[in-house]
Amino acid sequence: MKIKIAWYGKHFGEEPPLCGDKNPASSAGKHGAGGIFFSGCNLRCVFCQNIQISQQGMGKEYSVDELAKIMLDLQNNGAVNIDLVTPTIWHKQIKTAIVKAKEMGLVIPIVWNSNGFETKEILRQMNGLVDIYVPDFKYGDDILAEKYSGVKNYVATAEGALKEMLWQVGKFKTDKNGLGERGVVVRHLVLPNNVENSFKVLEKLEEIDNNIHISLMRQYYPLHDAKKYPELMREVSDEEWNLVYERMLDLGFANGWAQDKDSTAIMIPDFTKEKPFE
Numbered sequence: 001m002k003i004k005i006a007w008y009g010k011h012f013g014e015e016p017p018l019c020g021d022k023n024p025a026s027s028a029g030k031h032g033a034g035g036i037f038f039s040g041c042n043l044r045c046v047f048c049q050n051i052q053i054s055q056q057g058m059g060k061e062y063s064v065d066e067l068a069k070i071m072l073d074l075q076n077n078g079a080v081n082i083d084l085v086t087p088t089i090w091h092k093q094i095k096t097a098i099v100k101a102k103e104m105g106l107v108i109p110i111v112w113n114s115n116g117f118e119t120k121e122i123l124r125q126m127n128g129l130v131d132i133y134v135p136d137f138k139y140g141d142d143i144l145a146e147k148y149s150g151v152k153n154y155v156a157t158a159e160g161a162l163k164e165m166l167w168q169v170g171k172f173k174t175d176k177n178g179l180g181e182r183g184v185v186v187r188h189l190v191l192p193n194n195v196e197n198s199f200k201v202l203e204k205l206e207e208i209d210n211n212i213h214i215s216l217m218r219q220y221y222p223l224h225d226a227k228k229y230p231e232l233m234r235e236v237s238d239e240e241w242n243l244v245y246e247r248m249l250d251l252g253f254a255n256g257w258a259q260d261k262d263s264t265a266i267m268i269p270d271f272t273k274e275k276p277f278e
Helices: 064-076 088-103 120-125 142-149 154-169 195-208 224-228 238-250
Strands: 002-011 033-038 060-063 082-085 110-114 132-135 180-189 213-217 256-258
Touching: 002 064, 002 088, 033 064, 060 064, 064 082, 064 088, 082 088, 088 120, 120 154, 132 154, 142 154, 154 180, 154 195, 180 195, 195 238, 213 238
Parallel strands: 033 082, 082 110, 110 132, 132 180, 180 213, 213 256
Antiparallel strands: 002 033, 002 060
16 A cells, blocks of 8 residues: 655644654753645645645655654654644555554654544544544635535534544643643634634534634635635735634633744745755
8 A cells, every 4th residue: 555745754833732842952852743744635725835735746655664664763853743744535554554653662642633624434443543633624614615625514524523533532631741642633724804704613613612722823825726716815814813813712712822923934835845844
């Protein structure tokens, strides 16, 4: 069985407990998420910032044994976790590789970093292997999901996936060094001219559990096919961001992170480079 990977290495673009310290002499003695970015995606988001690998096929094929070795090499290089980015379509191969890697000494947490549009049946296969789930919850509106990402029944699918993740690993918690140990972090990207969509997402998450950790993201930038949608052809305004942020607080969410306004540029990688995040 082959699997296509676009890039792997130390990655510092995740939430703080998922990255550790850039200083290898930190109290944890470790630093950086062990990022493995897989090629391909089951969504076709018109604004995708990783379109080179999600839709344009950039990457190289590896065997399952090679993937297991990559995981072990990342651990040996001080990674705080194995950060599986966009893993859904490769779940069978990844499951086999995780089992092999654990048999060979992999002990750091496994992070399932996905778009959230996945079935409970797929996720159930990862039960006991994944320690931390980091799903997107992109839409509270199925019409927008079909318009911008090309899928139907998004809201119910993402809700079912999130409930399965919470059932498996529970709420997010860290170890004594502040590194992610187990649980769920839900990401939501605020889109321009779509404040109501963000409200619906937050309201749906509040129905599920307002103690959940949320990562509210402001990194949207109009790329690629976003030009076909005039409402997406700008960054999120201060007014829009503040409305969504205040709604999050009004709903009682107190756990998580809100992205800094100036972080947009560093969040757009170039996978044609050896170091795509620099």
